[in-house]
Amino acid sequence: MASYRYPKVAASEITPRSVWLDRRRFLAGVGTAAALPLIGGGVAHAAALKTTPGPFNIDEEPTAKSDVTSYNNFYEFGTGKGDPSANSGDFQPEPWTLEVDGLVGKPQKFDLDSLHAFPLEDRTYRMRCVEAWSMVIPWVGFPLAALLDRVEPLGSAKYVAFETVMRPEEMPGQRGLFQPLEWPYVEGLRLDEARHPLTILSVGLYGETLPKQNGAPVRLVVPWKYGFKGIKSIVRMSLVEEEPVTSWSRLAPQEYGFYANVNPEVDHPRWSQASETRVGEGGFFNAARRPTLPFNGYGEEVASLYAGMDLRANY
Amino acid sequence: MAQVQAKSAQGRTVQAKSWNWRPASIWALYALGFVPAVWYFYLGATGQIAGNAVKEFEHLLGIWALRFLIATLTVTPLRDLAGINLLRYRRALGLLAFWYVLMHFLTYMVLDQNLNLATILADIAKRPFITIGMACLVLLIPLAATSNAWSIRRLGPNWQRLHKLSYLIVLGGATHFAMSVKVVTAEPFIYLLLAFVLVGYRALRPRVMRWKKAQRLAASTR
Ligand code: HEM
Numbered sequence: 380m381a382s383y384r385y386p387k388v389a390a391s392e393i394t395p396r397s398v399w400l401d402r403r404r405f406l407a408g409v410g411t412a413a414a415l416p417l418i419g420g421g422v423a424h425a426a427a428l429k430t431t432p433g434p435f436n437i438d439e440e441p442t443a444k445s446d447v448t449s450y451n452n453f454y455e456f457g458t459g460k461g462d463p464s465a466n467s468g469d470f471q472p473e474p475w476t477l478e479v480d481g482l483v484g485k486p487q488k489f490d491l492d493s494l495h496a497f498p499l500e501d502r503t504y505r506m507r508c509v510e511a512w513s514m515v516i517p518w519v520g521f522p523l524a525a526l527l528d529r530v531e532p533l534g535s536a537k538y539v540a541f542e543t544v545m546r547p548e549e550m551p552g553q554r555g556l557f558q559p560l561e562w563p564y565v566e567g568l569r570l571d572e573a574r575h576p577l578t579i580l581s582v583g584l585y586g587e588t589l590p591k592q593n594g595a596p597v598r599l600v601v602p603w604k605y606g607f608k609g610i611k612s613i614v615r616m617s618l619v620e621e622e623p624v625t626s627w628s629r630l631a632p633q634e635y636g637f638y639a640n641v642n643p644e645v646d647h648p649r650w651s652q653a654s655e656t657r658v659g660e661g662g663f664f665n666a667a668r669r670p671t672l673p674f675n676g677y678g679e680e681v682a683s684l685y686a687g688m689d690l691r692a693n694y
Numbered sequence: 695m696a697q698v699q700a701k702s703a704q705g706r707t708v709q710a711k712s713w714n715w716r717p718a719s720i721w722a723l724y725a726l727g728f729v730p731a732v733w734y735f736y737l738g739a740t741g742q743i744a745g746n747a748v749k750e751f752e753h754l755l756g757i758w759a760l761r762f763l764i765a766t767l768t769v770t771p772l773r774d775l776a777g778i779n780l781l782r783y784r785r786a787l788g789l790l791a792f793w794y795v796l797m798h799f800l801t802y803m804v805l806d807q808n809l810n811l812a813t814i815l816a817d818i819a820k821r822p823f824i825t826i827g828m829a830c831l832v833l834l835i836p837l838a839a840t841s842n843a844w845s846i847r848r849l850g851p852n853w854q855r856l857h858k859l860s861y862l863i864v865l866g867g868a869t870h871f872a873m874s875v876k877v878v879t880a881e882p883f884i885y886l887l888l889a890f891v892l893v894g895y896r897a898l899r900p901r902v903m904r905w906k907k908a909q910r911l912a913a914s915t916r
Contacts, residue, residue, distance in 0.1 A: 450745025559877030
């Protein structure tokens with residue numbers, strides 16, 4: 380396992396939430412909404428998070444924060460890569476409720492404070508988009524398994540179904556004539572995938588709360604799968620017995636499967652998955668493609684989950 | 695510009711017409727036409743395009759290629775139906791389309807695929823949307839090569855026939871775009887619709903012209 384590198388800022392130096400809240404109240408008192416974006420480099424609501432170094436951090440240069448927060452696929456705000464950062468102004472990630480139900484002993488609702496009460500870890504992971512580009516993102520989050528333990532899944536639960544918030548009035552991509560996907564966005568994992576220690580619910584990146592365009596206030600991160608599995612702005616998780624429907628495989632089943640494990644040997648019908656462009660690497664003239672790794676380089680940790688499965692058929 | 699007096703070879707004084715702006719406006723169109731490519735190239739080269747800069751540049755060139763193709767094919771209906779004559783700009787528009795497709799292709803080949811010929815050839819052979827794009831580029835070559843007065847004179851009526859390939863190219867280009875995207879959005883459909891309308895107009899054109907002629911005759915005999 381690679382050694383831990385991020386964060387560069389010691390946890391002790393991070394502004395405590397109370398101080399940050401005071402500062403925000405002060406700014407609100409000044410009455411300048413325009414001043415708000417000054418906090419946290421242009422992302423309103425960005426608050427520092429108290430974290431500890433987590434396991435599985437990779438020893439690769441993190442992608443610039445400006446790229447991580449301005450080049451996004453979040454179709455609820457539009458299909459352009461710049462749309463999520465440009466069009467998410469009306470979105471209100473606070474207050475928030477994440478409801479967990481289905482085949483569980485203790486169905487529960489989690490608000491933001493209870494999500495932030497899980498021990499938050501820094502997890503610097505590779506993120507491989509199905510469109511053949513990749514980033515290295517210093518997430519902040521906690522293992523999904525920790526939350527699942529709280530709700531006590533029943534023996535009959537085999538899968539976790541996830542659902543994104545549905546708010547056409549705040550999400551311009553959810554209204555209008557042409558809608559690229561059926562809303563709400565839904566995703567799913569097998570229970571053993573969901574319980575894998577690599578799988579996290581993320582509430583932040585680069586040491587601060589998640590920007591809206593990255594899926595505020597809580598999103599899924601499954602680093603060995605294509606990025607679209609990482610469902611954003613989650614409002615519901617249901618434990619179920621049958622394999623749940625997922626948004627992209629519903630749209631184009633021949634292009635996107637339920638598993639969506641990163642696999643250089645299984646091409647997307649319209650492009651090769653053998654290599655990827657690492658965003659920001661090499662600049663414009665030397666954007667050398669790097670080979671895509673099986674399971675995005677996490678094979679050692681996760682390949683055993685799929686022992687005996689035909690990964691060409693289960694793409 | 696001021697009027698210029700000059701002695702012609704025959705020794706007669708000729709009055710030069712006031713400055714002819716037309717050729718200059720064509721050069722201005724070329725200059726303006728390359729602005730998106732140059733500007734975006736500059737942004738990319740100086741690291742000012744967020745995210746996957748090469749892909750964004752590649753997409754921008756593709757979109758502008760399609761826009762110029764559509765603009766080229768709009769010249770004739772505009773003259774027929776609205777009486778606006780932009781014929782003198784048509785060659786520039788068509789050549790701009792060609793250069794943008796070529797830049798789009800070169801960006802894909804050099805900056806995106808790093809000249810990895812095996813991948814490029816596999817893409818062209820295996821992926822229908824790229825096969826179509828490539829076919830359009832190949833078809834554009836003879837059109838660009840014959841976009842000059844000499845070829846028009848030499849080829850005579852064959853020039854017209856050859857340049858009907860542009861209908862196939864605009865349909866192919868719009869189809870290539872629609873097939874390249876991950877989800878159905880309005881944009882590729884608008885381009886496809888425009889391409890179909892423009893090509894469809896060519897089928898109706900003889901009838902439109904006959905009707906216009908009849909109108910003119912009726913007006914002059916009244
Ligand atoms: C008439 C010729 C062509 C036109 C009008 C055209 C136009 C376009 C347009 C509009 C796009 C989409 C841009 C976007 O999504 O915003 C595109 C994408 C693309 N085109 Fe072309 N193109 C042409 C020829 C070619 C050729 C010759 C190639 C390469 C052999 C090519 C390769 C591609 C690729 C790889 C993509 C990007 C797919 C992706 O998103 O990864 N195109 N093209």
